[in-house]
Amino acid sequence: MRFTDSFSSDAELPLVVDASRPLHPPSLERAILLTGATGFLGRHLLRELLATRAEPVICLVRASDAATARQRLLPLLSGSWPQRLEVVVGDLAQPQFGLSDLVYRWLLERIAWVVHAAADVNWVKGYRQLRTQNVLATAELIRFCLAAQAHSMLFVSTLAVCFARGVAGRIDEDSNLFNVIERMPLGYAQSKCVAEQLLRRAATVGLDVCIVRPGLLCGDTATGTANTQDVVAALLNRCTHLGLAPDVDWVFESIPVDYAARAICTLGQRQSAGLEVHHLRHPRPRHWRELMLWLHLAGYPMKLIAIQSWLQHAFAREAPAPRATPLLSYRRLFVSSVKADDAQTHPFEVYLSQGQAAICSARTDARLATYNLECPALDASMLHKQTAFFERTGVLPRRPQRPEAALSSVPYLPPGLVAQVEVALSTAARAGLVSSPWHWERLGLDTRDGLLSEAAMAAGHAPPYAGLVRWRVSHAALLDHPGCDLVTKLKAHDQVLIQALINMALMVDTPLGQAFQAQPEVLGMSDVHRREPALYRLAPAGARPYMAPCYGTLEPSEPSPGQAYWGLTLGYLPGRVGHCQRQGGWRWHSSDTLRVLEALGDLQASWLGCGMSQLASRARLCAPLTTIQAQSLGPAWQAMARFSAPIFAASGAPELPALHHHLLHTLPSWWRRYDALPLTLIHNDCNPRNLVLPDDPCARPCWLDWELATLGPAQQDSAELLCFVLPSEASDAWIAHALEVHRRALCAHSGQDISAQAWVAGFELALNRYLLQRLPLYALMGRFQSQAFLPALLSNWLRLKAWSSAIVAGLEGA
DSSP states (O other): OOHHHHHHHHHTOOOOOSSOOOOOOTTSOOEEEEEOTTSHHHHHHHHHHHHHOSSOEEEEEOSSSHHHHHHHHGGGOOTTGGGGEEEEEOOTTSGGGGOOHHHHHHHHHHEEEEEEOOOOOOSSSOHHHHHIIIIIHHHHHHHHHHHSSOOEEEEEOOGGGGOOTTOOSOBOTTOOGGGGGGGOSOHHHHHHHHHHHHHHHHHHTTOEEEEEEEOOEEOOTTTOOOOTTSHHHHHHHHHHHHTEEEOOOOEEOOEEHHHHHHHHHHHTSOSSSSEEEEEEOOSSOEEHHHHHHHHHHTTOOOEEEOHHHHHHHHTOTTOOOTTTSGGGGGHHHHHOOEEETTEEEOGGGGGSHHHHTTBOOHHHHHHHHHTTOOOOOOOHHHHHHHHHHHHHTTSSOOOSSOOOOOOOSSOOOOHHHHHHHHHHHHHHHTSOOTTSOOEEEEEOOSOOOOHHHHHHHHTTOSOSSOEEEEEEEEOTTOTTOOOEEEEEEEEOOHHHHHHHHHHHHHHHOHHHHHHHHHOGGGGOOTTHHHHHHHHHHHOOTTTGGGBOOEEEEEOOSOOSTTSOOEEEEEEOOOSEETOSEETTEEOOOHHHHHHHHHHHHHHHHHHHTSOHHHHHHHTTOOOOOOHHHHHHTHHHHHHHHHHHHHHHHHTTOTTHHHHHHHHHHTHHHHHHHHHTSOOEEEOSOOSGGGEEEOSSTTSOOEEOOOTTOEEEOTHHHHHHHHHHHOOTTOOHHHHHHHHHHHHHHHHHHHOOOOOHHHHHHHHHHHHHHHHHHTHHHHHHHTTTSOOTTHHHHHHHHHHHHHHHHHHHHHHHHO
């Protein structure tokens, strides 16, 4: 029999039984049958079922006796749960689970719902080795369900069935992958696919089937307790011992196991008869390189190297025994060679990002949203718990200098900042409320911690929570007051962020990292922890309508990293933050772009009346670079250009590296003109992610995140903004009109007169600086965290540069 015939014949295993379905005797309480309760996921499924369902849960367990099996499960339970737990010892793959006729009949009469989570989860064994536990056992359970009164099964499959070599197109919940089973690189995925096919047949003869395909599972959200025996643990173990990690494009979609159990049980609550299939993925996954950066900064030195070089190191002949190096037991997954499309590939390669992109989970996500189930973020707190657990259990080696950052799921709020906020709110309410407590309730915030903030926490040199948290603050005395929504920001020290960027560069490109070490000022990160609180305190009246209302700032005098906190509390602004983002970039309506450019001119004009030197000193602003200073940074900028060149070319801008090199070669001539442009305070991070547009078109836009603000020409902000949001259909006339809107607003509100010709010339120079200083950093960040907007950003830069250069050349020619 050929291998293909084995799949087909197994998918046709006899399912229909002769026995009529028994009726539940009135004396028997209906129950849930759970398989796999002793497994990593099964333990959490058991807890979830006992916590959310009223029925007893009967666990079918392989053990020497029921008492032994029960003792294995009791540590998982609390309260009255043990009273509703029953254990039956049996073997799923045996006829009638190896039970006597009496016990089997008793189960048939009791069970109302079957949750099948038992499986041999093995990424190396072949299909034939897994057939008994994963296929025959499922067939036996189907026969049980068809004979029982309850006609419903929840089956835990795997997202691995969606990965097959050479399969193109979208794979959604309705996709049946059985026709490409031979292209699946894992015997485990094949065994689950055959089991799914059996369930599809069963659904046609009356069994209600819910199949849930979860992705990789990470530790639970409370303690970080994870599976120390899976491939991820083995991979992390090997990488940390080697100090080397494969430089691969792998989106790490791991979902916390406690959330997975909750989602699986929720999806199993049927909304229709027949067959349902769900893809359980993380909506905000992390990249493999992000995880390696986290480990690197958390005390495990790591270098990203090409995959072939890493494989040679990871599976070297002189490697220790498999027990000492768990990854060696996964050798077949990483080293075996499979022919696909006239090329040799390794099995693991099908699971990289290209394969993940085809998988759709829209229907599942919509269903979970109706139950208000949100997947916990793989944030700094979660990564810290997971890392600490793996270190305690020996998966990761003990760190010689373990960071002392005490991360928790509840962000720390410095008392001084809380006191300022409560005084400000009390004053605003015009009531003497300071003497009695305000109530702080944490709310959700549609954001994710910045990569650099998380890196700072990994290094142990940041506040216990560096990032954003949304709060609703209310007071019992104000019964008719719904509360005030606020956002607190705590910041890491600038030196920590600078070191994080240096480490990022060293991990992927040693010369770039060394250039940053030699000239860190090229990063423009000096004093970023101080700058935003100071600017909110110093902002003139004309600028405040374009900034979030500030209820307090924290600016300690102690400057050392990790010894003090800088932060502020702002009013939460409803509206569209970075709105209209699509795959590949942002697409704004032209009216929104013009609205923001006009507001930008007004905002920048409000700072022109301030003494620039005094403002720079008090707000810790970086002084503009002179031509000599810019030239001195040449080595760092050259390293940035060399590193980003292949990334720019691969992002659809092959002509950009040559332009980049030309600007560096001619820097003295054009930087002198840039240095002579009129100065104001510029936001210097003026992109859609840092803008709030109120739904009311008459309301003013608001700029967030002023950490990088500095002195510079006003066109620097409009150059950056248009690089992000330039409409693809924008004509030359529209670009000219947009810049004119910005210029007129600045001139009208400041009283200064800048000619249209000088304005465009300054805009072109601002584009030059943007290419030198900012775009290569996006290329670096993109190695660790997806920057899907980069191709559109580069394309828009080229378009704006071509337009402005033509205008300037025409003026010079005239």
